[in-house]
Amino acid sequence: MEERVEKRVYPASASEYKLLEEIGEGSSAKVYRALCLMFNEVVAVKSLDLDKCNSNLDEIRREAQLMSLMNHPNVVKAHCSFVNDCNLWVVMPYMGGGSCLHIMKAAFSDGFEEPIIATLLKETLKALEYIHREGHIHRDVKAGNILVDVNGAVKLGDFGVSACMFESGDRQRSRNTFVGTPCWMAPEVMEHLHGYNFKADIWSFGITALELAHGHAPFSKYPPMKVLLMTLQNAPPGLNYERDKRFSKSFKEMIAMCLVKDPSKRPTAEKLLKHSFFRGARSSDYLVRHILENLSPLWERVKALKDTDAARLAEKQMPFGEQEERSQNEYKRGVSSWNFDVVDLKVQAALIQDDDETHGEKEEAMSKQVQGRGENQLDASRPQPAVNNGADVLQQSDCKVETNADVHSADILMPSKLSDSAKHMSTPAPVGKKEPLHIGRFDVFEDDILDSPGSNDSIKPRDDDHEPIANNGDHQEKDETFLDESSEGDSHFMDRQQVDDHQEWEEQSGSDTGPSIESVAASYKDHEDERDRDKDHQQAFQTNDDLLRGNSHHRDRSPSGPLTSAGVLSDRRHANGVAGIPRPTGSRDGSEEKLKGGVFQKKGRFHVTSEDVELMEDGPPISTTRRSGSAQAIAQISSSQPIFMANGATTVSVAAIMPHLQGLLQVATIQQDTIMNLINNVNPGEASIAQRLNHLGSRCSSRSSIGISDFLADIQSDRERELMQQVAELQCRNTALSDELQSLKLRNVQLERQLNAIYNKEEEERIRREEAADK
Numbered sequence: 180m181e182e183r184v185e186k187r188v189y190p191a192s193a194s195e196y197k198l199l200e201e202i203g204e205g206s207s208a209k210v211y212r213a214l215c216l217m218f219n220e221v222v223a224v225k226s227l228d229l230d231k232c233n234s235n236l237d238e239i240r241r242e243a244q245l246m247s248l249m250n251h252p253n254v255v256k257a258h259c260s261f262v263n264d265c266n267l268w269v270v271m272p273y274m275g276g277g278s279c280l281h282i283m284k285a286a287f288s289d290g291f292e293e294p295i296i297a298t299l300l301k302e303t304l305k306a307l308e309y310i311h312r313e314g315h316i317h318r319d320v321k322a323g324n325i326l327v328d329v330n331g332a333v334k335l336g337d338f339g340v341s342a343c344m345f346e347s348g349d350r351q352r353s354r355n356t357f358v359g360t361p362c363w364m365a366p367e368v369m370e371h372l373h374g375y376n377f378k379a380d381i382w383s384f385g386i387t388a389l390e391l392a393h394g395h396a397p398f399s400k401y402p403p404m405k406v407l408l409m410t411l412q413n414a415p416p417g418l419n420y421e422r423d424k425r426f427s428k429s430f431k432e433m434i435a436m437c438l439v440k441d442p443s444k445r446p447t448a449e450k451l452l453k454h455s456f457f458r459g460a461r462s463s464d465y466l467v468r469h470i471l472e473n474l475s476p477l478w479e480r481v482k483a484l485k486d487t488d489a490a491r492l493a494e495k496q497m498p499f500g501e502q503e504e505r506s507q508n509e510y511k512r513g514v515s516s517w518n519f520d521v522v523d524l525k526v527q528a529a530l531i532q533d534d535d536e537t538h539g540e541k542e543e544a545m546s547k548q549v550q551g552r553g554e555n556q557l558d559a560s561r562p563q564p565a566v567n568n569g570a571d572v573l574q575q576s577d578c579k580v581e582t583n584a585d586v587h588s589a590d591i592l593m594p595s596k597l598s599d600s601a602k603h604m605s606t607p608a609p610v611g612k613k614e615p616l617h618i619g620r621f622d623v624f625e626d627d628i629l630d631s632p633g634s635n636d637s638i639k640p641r642d643d644d645h646e647p648i649a650n651n652g653d654h655q656e657k658d659e660t661f662l663d664e665s666s667e668g669d670s671h672f673m674d675r676q677q678v679d680d681h682q683e684w685e686e687q688s689g690s691d692t693g694p695s696i697e698s699v700a701a702s703y704k705d706h707e708d709e710r711d712r713d714k715d716h717q718q719a720f721q722t723n724d725d726l727l728r729g730n731s732h733h734r735d736r737s738p739s740g741p742l743t744s745a746g747v748l749s750d751r752r753h754a755n756g757v758a759g760i761p762r763p764t765g766s767r768d769g770s771e772e773k774l775k776g777g778v779f780q781k782k783g784r785f786h787v788t789s790e791d792v793e794l795m796e797d798g799p800p801i802s803t804t805r806r807s808g809s810a811q812a813i814a815q816i817s818s819s820q821p822i823f824m825a826n827g828a829t830t831v832s833v834a835a836i837m838p839h840l841q842g843l844l845q846v847a848t849i850q851q852d853t854i855m856n857l858i859n860n861v862n863p864g865e866a867s868i869a870q871r872l873n874h875l876g877s878r879c880s881s882r883s884s885i886g887i888s889d890f891l892a893d894i895q896s897d898r899e900r901e902l903m904q905q906v907a908e909l910q911c912r913n914t915a916l917s918d919e920l921q922s923l924k925l926r927n928v929q930l931e932r933q934l935n936a937i938y939n940k941e942e943e944e945r946i947r948r949e950e951a952a953d954k
């Protein structure tokens with residue numbers, strides 16, 4: 180039966196509507212009672228937040244058009260739809276009684292009497308029969324979507340637009356996390372193994388029948404993961420012989436017909452309408468008299484429900500906070516992805532502690548919270564906007580929805596158009612918001628990993644900065660051999676000022692104390708030859724991966740370059756919070772103990788600690804310094820001894836510091852070589868960084884003008900920038916791929932729908948043939 184109504188063209192502009200009170204809230208939308216100024220007619224405006232939408236705007240528009248093409252007295256039709264700010268507004272007839280869920284929550288918490296159920300369900304079934312005949316699947320049949328108007332007319336709402344808001348039309352899933360509850364979901368939809376068809380709506384219809392009978396859907400007190408498992412593993416729910424004595428056999432039988440796991444064995448809506456149970460259906464007046472008459476206006480009920488729910492939740496939240504958090508984690512982890520693999524599901528479900536007995540009440544609170552997400556505004560855990568009153572609305576002359584006023588329109592309007600800029604704007608996850616790791620089909624959050632037993636050691640960043648380096652004797656011997664040749668013991672490191680001081684002093688004094696520059700150069704040449712002989716040496720610089728690994732093999736092989744890079748990188752890792760990687764400490768001689776002293780002076784990357792102060796055997800007091808970062812690693816190149824820096828140059832004799840200065844110069848030379856080596860071996864793909872490194876290399880060659888630590892800091896930050904750029908590029912690529920996936924999925928949905936339409940027709944024909952044959 181199709182509805183013949185006067186064709187009114189509703190205005191497609193927000194300014195033509197005056198929003199009144201909020202009358203409902205779904206996962207991605209708010210519904211308002213509103214006044215259409217042009218016709219002075221009360222309507223319902225559903226404002227869908229496009230930010231939460233996965234589909235592109237064209238697709239949503241198409242769906243909205245589809246919804247307005249619906250023409251059946253039992254289907255809520257869209258008068259019109261348009262984009263306002265970052266929301267899609269769908270203008271619909273106002274259903275003053277609200278949803279069956281609202282009505283139950285307000286006055287029938289244990290469910291309705293059978294004649295009322297029969298009446299409500301018969302009208303719903305008529306709607307389904309029409310929708311299926313048109314080749315569509317509703318996908319969200321539940322009491323929250325069975326709406327009643329003040330005259331007792333029953334309409335199935337929420338068809339079309341919302342469905343396309345989610346990938347593949349799966350209503351319970353949004354972009355990142357699972358929303359709603361799978362209570363109404365058919366097993367084949369959960370499994371998603373062989374696809375599903377309109378028979379999925381028949382399952383949901385059966386569940387809705389139970390919901391209307393009890394005031395809640397079966398399994399609704401359980402967390403979603405458990406609901407999934409129970410739906411898949413348990414026998415289908417039904418009316419219980421003992422508990423549900425008040426209901427007829429016919430009702431029980433009708434439900435049992437719908438809740439058959441094999442979809443092909445479920446009846447069509449058309450066939451089900453002929454079931455004897457529906458003979459008990461009454462008129463719309465009956466509904467008015469029995470369920471609507473004593474109800475307060477919808478918006479008042481909605482507000483009252485919100486308030487009670489918020490209060491109840493607040494009351495329970497304190498003692499059961501932890502419990503809820505755990506449940507929320509299960510909720511996020513378990514069902515944030517939709518193509519469930521049953522094996523995965525079982526593994527996940529096995530991890531859920533079965534403590535229903537002891538925490539039944541808590542779970543109920545939780546499940547109500549969960550249920551509220553899918554059903555309407557009853558979820559007080561989410562920030563709830565104030566219900567708009569008339570005054571609020573009057574101030575909103577442009578008719579913007581107050582609660583969405585701060586959503587950035589630039590982020591939203593045309594998903595297809597925004598993609599370019601958005602792709603390039605991809606930013607890391609905001610602080611405090613952790614991106615899940617995708618493990619199999621489940622999203623695992625960092626917290627989950629960190630919380631898991633035995634994971635701490637390997638994952639948590641370590642505070643200890645002084646972990647001993649994994650050296651073997653070989654390494655040490657090589658270092659020492661080299662050092663013996665070059666610096667006779669102590670190794671040295673100086674910052675820019677010291678290099679400058681040293682050069683100035685050298686120029687002025689022409690001193691020949693300690694090894695000459697030539698001898699240093701000669702020993703450096705020896706070192707170079709030695710490295711040339713070392714065939715593996717080059718490999719140590721071969722790839723970025725090697726650099727990132729910073730493994731001890733490299734350190735063993737070369738006393739300078741690889742150790743430096745390993746040191747730099749391991750330090751970088753540490754700085755980035757990646758732990759479990761041995762870091763060089765520069766304290767092989769046991770100076771580790773000293774490093775525990777409190778820092779009393781910080782010089783750039785150098786920490787001078789009170790316990791670092793030592794007396795040199797043959798010189799004035801010199802403070803040893805503890806280096807962090809690359810400087811510390813560099814120090815190890817030539818040292819099995821502490822590193823010295825002049826502290827109070829006026830009291831240091833030239834003779835005492837000369838050998839150290841010579842050594843420092845030598846180390847600087849080696850470092851320059853190491854850096855040049857690194858530059859030469861940099862991955863050709865990383866041309867830009869190579870260029871910058873070359874630039875740095877040339878700066879470095881004038882040793883007097885740059886300190887090694889500054890130089891390395893530059894390289895580090897350059898490398899950091901480079902990596903960040905790479906991360907950003909990967910993110911962009913990821914976004915592009917998601918977009919692509921999205922459009923493929925949408926295409927898939929379209930094809931699925933076409934297929935369903937064909938299947939439905941064939942099925943109908945088959946049934947007709949069967950019926951004809953029966954006759």
Ligand SMILES: Nc1ncnc2c1ncn2[C@@H]1O[C@H](COP(=O)(O)OP(=O)(O)OP(=O)(O)O)[C@@H](O)[C@H]1O
Binds near residue numbers: 271274275
């Ligand atoms: N035309 C309408 N008249 C009156 N109330 C409505 C109308 N449409 C929706 N509502 C109310 O608003 C609530 C929210 O509707 P909406 O369709 O956004 O969410 P839902 O279907 O409950 O949730 P979800 O979209 O997450 O499945 C409904 O449950 C219903 O109570």
